[in-house]
Structure formats: structure tokens, C-alpha cells
Amino acid sequence: QRQAMANNSRPTPTMAPNNSLRWERCSMDIDHLSLHCRQHSHTVLTEATPVPQWIDDRVSLTQVLEAMQASPMHVLDTEFERVRTFWPKLALVQVALPARNVLIDPLAFADLGDLGRVLGNGRPWLMHSASEDLVALKPLTEHAPTALFDTQIAAALLGLGSSLAYQKLVQSELGVSLAKSETRSDWLQRPLSAEQIDYAADDVIHLQALCDRLGDRLDRLGRMDWLWQDGQRQIAAGYELLPSANPHHEFRAAYKLPLAAQVRLVAVLEWRERTARSTDRPRSWVLDNATAIDIAQNPPRSGPELLGKLANCRAFPRRQVGEVIDLLASAEAGAPFQPAPAPLDRETENALRQAREQIDALAAALALESSTLCSRRLLEARARLGTWPPDCTRWRQQLLEPLVQATLGASSPTQNP
Structure with missing residues (x-):
């Protein structure tokens, strides 16, 4: 060498x-x-x-x-x-x-x-x-x-x-x-x-x-x-590297699932995260997203039934089949459980559009890309939660909050780094 x-x-x-x-x-x-x-x-x-x-x-x-x-x-x-x-x-x-x-x-x-x-x-x-x-x-x-x-x-x-x-x-x-x-x-x-x-x-x-x-x-x-x-x-x-508190929110269509299926989806996604970390295998190898949704909607009741759904899950630990079946059968909503968010209504979308126009204008004045100043995710979180998410840095909050208050309402800024 x-x-x-x-x-x-x-x-x-x-x-x-x-x-x-x-x-x-x-x-x-x-x-x-x-x-x-x-x-x-x-x-x-x-x-x-x-x-x-x-x-x-x-x-x-x-x-x-x-x-x-x-x-x-x-x-x-x-x-x-x-x-x-x-x-x-x-x-x-x-x-x-x-x-x-x-x-x-x-x-x-x-x-x-x-x-x-x-x-x-x-x-x-x-x-x-x-x-x-x-x-x-x-x-x-x-x-x-x-x-x-x-x-x-x-x-x-x-x-x-x-x-x-x-x-x-x-x-x-x-x-x-x-x-x-x-x-x-x-x-x-x-x-x-x-x-x-x-x-x-x-x-x-x-x-x-x-x-x-x-x-x-x-x-x-x-x-x-x-x-x-x-x-x-x-x-x-x-x-x-904290696991997501609401992993089901990352699935766009999860809001369509019944509440009980969403609870099972959270349980199986949390199990997948723990297993992927402890076995050092990619999440999708342990349990891919499509299979996770499938077993949350239609929980298998036997080992062979579950194994029959795992064709794409090359790193699923077979010895834990019974554990996953029990997990699906006993999953209960934790407190507080936040159901997956539905698409924004028309009124909120219009408010977001107005806020985005102001953000775009500020970004142009600062010679920044608009997504650098404020991503869609941050703005949507502000609309849904009424406050900026924890990873929205302080300088962004200071610039953005005065712009969005007129359309999204006042917020109590979080103390972020």
C-alpha cells in the first residue's frame, strides 16, 4: 500500500x-x-x-x-x-x-x-x-x-x-x-x-x-x-440517532389505515428499528416498508403465515417470528398516540401557499435558494403543530416567524440550537 x-x-x-x-x-x-x-x-x-x-x-x-x-x-x-x-x-x-x-x-x-x-x-x-x-x-x-x-x-x-x-x-x-x-x-x-x-x-x-x-x-x-x-x-x-417518535408519519398513505392498524404499524416499525440496530442490518433487509404495512393491516396469526409474507426480507430473524406475531396481537396505542396526518385541507394549503410566496421573496432578497431558507417539511410542520419543529434552527425561526404569522397564526418559538 x-x-x-x-x-x-x-x-x-x-x-x-x-x-x-x-x-x-x-x-x-x-x-x-x-x-x-x-x-x-x-x-x-x-x-x-x-x-x-x-x-x-x-x-x-x-x-x-x-x-x-x-x-x-x-x-x-x-x-x-x-x-x-x-x-x-x-x-x-x-x-x-x-x-x-x-x-x-x-x-x-x-x-x-x-x-x-x-x-x-x-x-x-x-x-x-x-x-x-x-x-x-x-x-x-x-x-x-x-x-x-x-x-x-x-x-x-x-x-x-x-x-x-x-x-x-x-x-x-x-x-x-x-x-x-x-x-x-x-x-x-x-x-x-x-x-x-x-x-x-x-x-x-x-x-x-x-x-x-x-x-x-x-x-x-x-x-x-x-x-x-x-x-x-x-x-x-x-x-x-434517535428513533422517530412517530415512524408511521413517514408513510404518506398511513392516514388511510384504521387507527388499530396504525398502532400495529408503529409497533412493528419500532421492532424493526431495534432489530436493525442490534443485528447491524439495513432496515429494509429486516422488514421492507410494503411488508410492514401489509402485516399491520392484516396481522398473521401463525408462523407459516408470517413467513409466507417475508420473501423480500432477507435479514428477518426467523427465530423472532413468534415475537412479531405476539407484538401485532397485543399492540396498544401509547400515550399520547398521534395518528398519521391526513393531507392538509384547502384552507391550510392556501395559507401555506401565501406563506411560501413571502418566504420565496425573502430568499431571493438574501440570494438563497428557497429550500435552504425553509423546506416544505418545516413549513408544513409549522402549519400542523402551530410551532416550529425542534430541528428548525434559531436563525430560521427569527427570519421566518414574522413572515408566517399573518397566514398561519402566532407561534411561541421553540428554543432550538
């Missing part, structure tokens, strides 16, 4: 270590996550890129961890597999350091607790589209990052586009073309190919340059606090 990397070096534009925008952690307010940047000089791209260093022994890892401990920010990415499992199987951890880029091979170590302790040392994390990476890294450290600079979120808050891919962002901001061919490759194979090594290293090489450029513009627009709030929301989602 080391030889493959040595044979695979090639010049790629990156940040010159002494000619960059340096981020300084000037202050940290626990409630507002107020991090500030100061511009020291202009971003400069050079042709000198260090060959990524493959880390698969304890001595090399210790040296990397010492360098990470001294860094003001953890610049990270991961590669993982999540096709056959519920939990991501970590295959690679990429780290950009001031003078080098390293690829840590988690398959070479029986224990990476020391890496987890460094990651949990309170420094902000710098990543792109970090939601699944956070889940993949969670087993390493019980301490969630204190702050997250996600360059995908930063791009959205600058109006560059929502869910912008890393390659497109690097191309538009830095003028560098990156390969996309290894996105779906097998990251658990060893040795990795030269193309995989290039791809993995590229994923962190340009993060600091993006951070400097995007962060400077966010700071000038007064939107840095928006970034940190959205980062906190992403951290909470990745680290808490």
Missing part, C-alpha cells in the same frame, strides 16, 4: 501553508457557537501537494495524533461501506494537517480509542456533507464535536446551491477538477488502488481552502452564526 502511494504522486493545486486565510478560534459561546475568522492574506494555490501518507502502524499513528492535537481544527473525511449493514463500516479516515495529508487505515488497528480521544478534544471539525461521516466516526469517540464547519452547508448559505457536491464546489471555487470515478468503489479492499488513494486524498486536500474562501464571505454577510447553528443541528442528528 505504501509503495502504491509512492508511485502515485502527482501535482495538484492546494493551499500554500504560509499564504492562507488562517482561522482563529477567538471565542466560543456554548449557546451560539460563535467562532470568528480573521483574514491575514489572500488565498494562494500552488502546485506542491504532499504525497498522502498511509498510516497502518501504531508509531506513525501516534505521530499523526500529536500533530492533530496541536491543530486548531480537525480537517476530516471518511470512506465507509453501508450497503449490507445498519451502521457504517469505517474503511478509511482522511486527515489534512498543515504540512501533510494522511490516510488512516482503521482495518489495521484493533483499537482506535486514541484517535477518538483526539477527535473529541473540543476542536471544531471541518468536513463536507458530514452527516454520514459523523455516524461513521461516532463509535470512535463518545464526545461529539463542539462545532462543525460543513463546506456544503456554507455553500448553501452563500446561495451557491443546496446539497452541492464536493467536486462541483472545488471546481467552481478553486478551479480544480477532481475525479468522480471512485465514489462507489470498494473501500474495504486492500490494497487500495492508486485511483482510490488519489480520490481519498483529494477529499481533504482542498477543504481548508474552501473553508477560508467560504468562511470569509459568510463572515462579511453576517452569516457565520447561521453556519454554526446548522452544524450543531447536523451534529445532533449524527450523534443522537
Whole structure:
């Protein structure tokens, strides 16, 4: 693997270590996550890129961890597999350091607790589209990052586009073309190919340059606090991984089911969630959605009857057939049980349409995509609940609530991060 990397070096534009925008952690307010940047000089791209260093022994890892401990920010990415499992199987951890880029091979170590302790040392994390990476890294450290600079979120808050891919962002901001061919490759194979090594290293090489450029513009627009709030929301989602309190609400047609069938659907979906997590298998492998609805509507009364419905459920634990039958037979509504919501009535839809028009106008004035400012889900939750859902960040509530009160009525804003 080391030889493959040595044979695979090639010049790629990156940040010159002494000619960059340096981020300084000037202050940290626990409630507002107020991090500030100061511009020291202009971003400069050079042709000198260090060959990524493959880390698969304890001595090399210790040296990397010492360098990470001294860094003001953890610049990270991961590669993982999540096709056959519920939990991501970590295959690679990429780290950009001031003078080098390293690829840590988690398959070479029986224990990476020391890496987890460094990651949990309170420094902000710098990543792109970090939601699944956070889940993949969670087993390493019980301490969630204190702050997250996600360059995908930063791009959205600058109006560059929502869910912008890393390659497109690097191309538009830095003028560098990156390969996309290894996105779906097998990251658990060893040795990795030269193309995989290039791809993995590229994923962190340009993060600091993006951070400097995007962060400077966010700071000038007064939107840095928006970034940190959205980062906190992403951290909470990745680290808490709380099962849905109303999993049946995710089924558009669930409102058509009788109340008793909805209660059984909740029971079987909660069983599926517990089983998928404990057996480390995808939810759909344990019990696919169509089968879940089927057995909630028409609960089987015998093992053979249930087994006859499980043709598409390759990871259903056969030894739990009796448990599922008993669960369906004894399911009762918990308190308080919230039936699946029916489609909004015409009056509410008209109110939503008016609110959306005002939100669209505000988004245009802020040069944001309307969905970045307020998704359909958030707006519909505000209409149904009379308040913003817990994951609606404070800056959004402050901008949106005055707009929607005229059409949706007043709300008592929730205290969200």
C-alpha cells in the first residue's frame, strides 16, 4: 500500500501553508457557537501537494495524533461501506494537517480509542456533507464535536446551491477538477488502488481552502452564526440517532389505515428499528416498508403465515417470528398516540401557499435558494403543530416567524440550537 502511494504522486493545486486565510478560534459561546475568522492574506494555490501518507502502524499513528492535537481544527473525511449493514463500516479516515495529508487505515488497528480521544478534544471539525461521516466516526469517540464547519452547508448559505457536491464546489471555487470515478468503489479492499488513494486524498486536500474562501464571505454577510447553528443541528442528528417518535408519519398513505392498524404499524416499525440496530442490518433487509404495512393491516396469526409474507426480507430473524406475531396481537396505542396526518385541507394549503410566496421573496432578497431558507417539511410542520419543529434552527425561526404569522397564526418559538 505504501509503495502504491509512492508511485502515485502527482501535482495538484492546494493551499500554500504560509499564504492562507488562517482561522482563529477567538471565542466560543456554548449557546451560539460563535467562532470568528480573521483574514491575514489572500488565498494562494500552488502546485506542491504532499504525497498522502498511509498510516497502518501504531508509531506513525501516534505521530499523526500529536500533530492533530496541536491543530486548531480537525480537517476530516471518511470512506465507509453501508450497503449490507445498519451502521457504517469505517474503511478509511482522511486527515489534512498543515504540512501533510494522511490516510488512516482503521482495518489495521484493533483499537482506535486514541484517535477518538483526539477527535473529541473540543476542536471544531471541518468536513463536507458530514452527516454520514459523523455516524461513521461516532463509535470512535463518545464526545461529539463542539462545532462543525460543513463546506456544503456554507455553500448553501452563500446561495451557491443546496446539497452541492464536493467536486462541483472545488471546481467552481478553486478551479480544480477532481475525479468522480471512485465514489462507489470498494473501500474495504486492500490494497487500495492508486485511483482510490488519489480520490481519498483529494477529499481533504482542498477543504481548508474552501473553508477560508467560504468562511470569509459568510463572515462579511453576517452569516457565520447561521453556519454554526446548522452544524450543531447536523451534529445532533449524527450523534443522537434517535428513533422517530412517530415512524408511521413517514408513510404518506398511513392516514388511510384504521387507527388499530396504525398502532400495529408503529409497533412493528419500532421492532424493526431495534432489530436493525442490534443485528447491524439495513432496515429494509429486516422488514421492507410494503411488508410492514401489509402485516399491520392484516396481522398473521401463525408462523407459516408470517413467513409466507417475508420473501423480500432477507435479514428477518426467523427465530423472532413468534415475537412479531405476539407484538401485532397485543399492540396498544401509547400515550399520547398521534395518528398519521391526513393531507392538509384547502384552507391550510392556501395559507401555506401565501406563506411560501413571502418566504420565496425573502430568499431571493438574501440570494438563497428557497429550500435552504425553509423546506416544505418545516413549513408544513409549522402549519400542523402551530410551532416550529425542534430541528428548525434559531436563525430560521427569527427570519421566518414574522413572515408566517399573518397566514398561519402566532407561534411561541421553540428554543432550538
